Amino acid sequence: MEALDPVRRYVRIGEQPSTWGYSRRRLYAHDALFRENSDVYEVLHEFDFVYTADKRLFFFLAIFGEEYGIAMSDPDPASCFDFLEQQNGGSPSTLRRASSIYDVDRAFFNYFDHADTALILMLRNAIHHRDHELFSSWNNTMAQDGGPDRFRGAEFLIASHTLVGEAHVGRQLYKAEDFLFRLDPSQNSPALEGKMSALNRSKLLGQLKADLSFNEFFSKARREGYPNKQLYFNVIPFFISAVCRVFRSLRARGVRFVGYDANAYEMHFTDDLKVDLSSLSYATIRIN
Structure with missing residues (x-):
């Protein structure tokens, strides 16, 4: 070889x-x-x-x-x-499992009626098919040739939805504009999602802007002078919110969670965790 x-x-x-x-x-x-x-x-x-x-x-x-x-x-x-x-970083099979749940449950639950579940499925498909160069995470971008020194002097604005209570939130950061390049035809992006109908793309784009506060994020960035390429969104709260939504729906429909692991996850994703999708927190990272 x-x-x-x-x-x-x-x-x-x-x-x-x-x-x-x-x-x-x-x-x-x-x-x-x-x-x-x-x-x-x-x-x-x-x-x-x-x-x-x-x-x-x-x-x-x-x-x-x-x-x-x-x-x-x-x-x-x-x-x-x-x-x-x-493979989705620290949890290689997580998004694939989300897709598997969708495959067996979509006849009973409309995943595209909700911004969080629809976005996770779109993101899973985008990462799985890789017919584009979008969704290179912060860690991956910083590990490429030249490292963080390529961005010396730049300041990045990071947005993340918040969890209710004191739960710790991990980070998986993607450029906010990559979601627009995937869904918004006005961006004239060659990476526009081609497997969704124009109607579904438009619906999801509207959900991102309104229900997931993308409009608020971009407005704040414009006011403070950040270029789009320096805006990153933390997708972990999206994922937590989507899993909570699906788990609560499964429980409400009488689905039993069987086994030690299933019971442990049921408690966290049905009772303990709640994401406030109406509230964004912000952080900055400056490369000196």
Whole structure:
């Protein structure tokens, strides 16, 4: 396999590059316990090779919950981050599971009547099909050649919906304008969503602007002089809101949550968590 020649030379004779980049992330706590039926166990280590449809080979190794990954044919860590981004970062199967729920439940629940569930499905399809260059996350963008130094002196405006109460909110940041490029034909974007009808695209665009406060975000950015390319939205609250909406609908329809994990998630996503989609919080990141 010729694609592996660079890593062979790097390992055997130390040819350039001087370092082989890798990704690193925390998957779960080092002392996390897992349950399968009546068995409780720890995962000391796990590893896997992943061969993609575009003929790239990746290796991932997790030791006590800390995962390391390399692209076997590319020393640039951006290649690995790009693959993880396509798998939705820290939770590789999350959006795929959202799509699976939709496939079996769409006859009973209209996912496109609600801004949060409709947006998650649109985002899942956009990331899955990858017929465009949109939705490169903040982490992926900053890991590309040149790193954050490419943006030295720039200030970015970050918007996130808030959770009611004191729940911690993680971050997965995407450019706000990417959603417009995907849905708004007036942007003249080659990445316009082609699998949705014009009516459905227009409906979802209106939901984003009104129900998810995109209009408020862009208005604030214009007033304060931020260019669109420096505006990022945190999509984690969208996802939490969508999951809560679906779980509460399932419970209201009498669906039983069976098993230890299902019962744990049922409590959080039906009773504990609530996202205030009418309220945005803002933060800034300046690259010095």
